[in-house]
Amino acid sequence: MLKLENLTVLRGECPVVDSVSARVGPGEVIGLIGPNGAGKTSLLRGAMGLLSHRGDSSLSALDPMARARAAAWLPQAREIAWGLSVADLVALGRLPHGRDQATRGAAAVEEALRRMGLDNYRDRAATQLSGGEQARVLIARALAQESPLILADEPIAGLDPAAQIATMQVFTAHAQAGGAVVTSLHDLGLAARHCTRLWVMDRGRLVANGAPGEVLTEALLAEVFHIRAHFKNTPEGPVFQPLSTLGV
Numbered sequence: 001m002l003k004l005e006n007l008t009v010l011r012g013e014c015p016v017v018d019s020v021s022a023r024v025g026p027g028e029v030i031g032l033i034g035p036n037g038a039g040k041t042s043l044l045r046g047a048m049g050l051l052s053h054r055g056d057s058s059l060s061a062l063d064p065m066a067r068a069r070a071a072a073w074l075p076q077a078r079e080i081a082w083g084l085s086v087a088d089l090v091a092l093g094r095l096p097h098g099r100d101q102a103t104r105g106a107a108a109v110e111e112a113l114r115r116m117g118l119d120n121y122r123d124r125a126a127t128q129l130s131g132g133e134q135a136r137v138l139i140a141r142a143l144a145q146e147s148p149l150i151l152a153d154e155p156i157a158g159l160d161p162a163a164q165i166a167t168m169q170v171f172t173a174h175a176q177a178g179g180a181v182v183t184s185l186h187d188l189g190l191a192a193r194h195c196t197r198l199w200v201m202d203r204g205r206l207v208a209n210g211a212p213g214e215v216l217t218e219a220l221l222a223e224v225f226h227i228r229a230h231f232k233n234t235p236e237g238p239v240f241q242p243l244s245t246l247g248v
Ligand SMILES: Nc1ncnc2c1ncn2[C@@H]1O[C@H](COP(=O)(O)OP(=O)(O)OP(=O)(O)O)[C@@H](O)[C@H]1O
Pocket: 011, 012, 016, 034, 035, 036, 037, 038, 039, 040, 041, 042, 043
């Protein structure tokens, strides 16, 4: 669903993502983790073809409409400027499908509103919602797009705990229905619990790529995140708790 080959992303003249190669297949929820400035946003934007890059991303070669049908992009900046109703804003996710899918489109919008718990918000002006509510509307817009792949940049930042878990569960459901998600996030506990695989970025490089239990080692947490943490596999899934910072 996504293939990155030696993807190097430039900000101006400066490479901020260094020769990343990775693949995403159906059924995967990839958690893209790493410290501030590690290159997570740049990797996602480069993969979408939104930043100048060297190397290849299977998405960047597509024309914009085909790319939007292949992948929904949820950027980190989530200010809503248009005073549309929530339902109309979520319906914008259908644009890549043109007019010929009007019936399917209405159903997809309803499903997206339901999944993000927005049924009772449909007629509200999106600009008059709280920050977390607006974030849920934008996730719903991405779901309504019905693209097999979702690339999301910190989609759960600013959501309350229930909405964070619900969103990760929505991503899991999307993957289990044959899609895939790549989402950056800073909550390593949610990453460990809800992601099938983690990509760890550090100073522009992909330094680990594997199952949460394999990746979140004491050594990696110290080296990349400069923290000490408690990690335990429980019957309810992995539990991860950062404990203290380490000197850098
Ligand atoms: N517009 C820009 N121009 C130049 N350099 C930039 C620009 N935006 C980001 N950078 C630099 O690129 C590097 C990677 O930034 P990026 O936003 O991809 O990191 P990130 O891992 O998403 O960080 P965060 O967790 O803070 O969101 C950083 O060193 C940052 O300073």
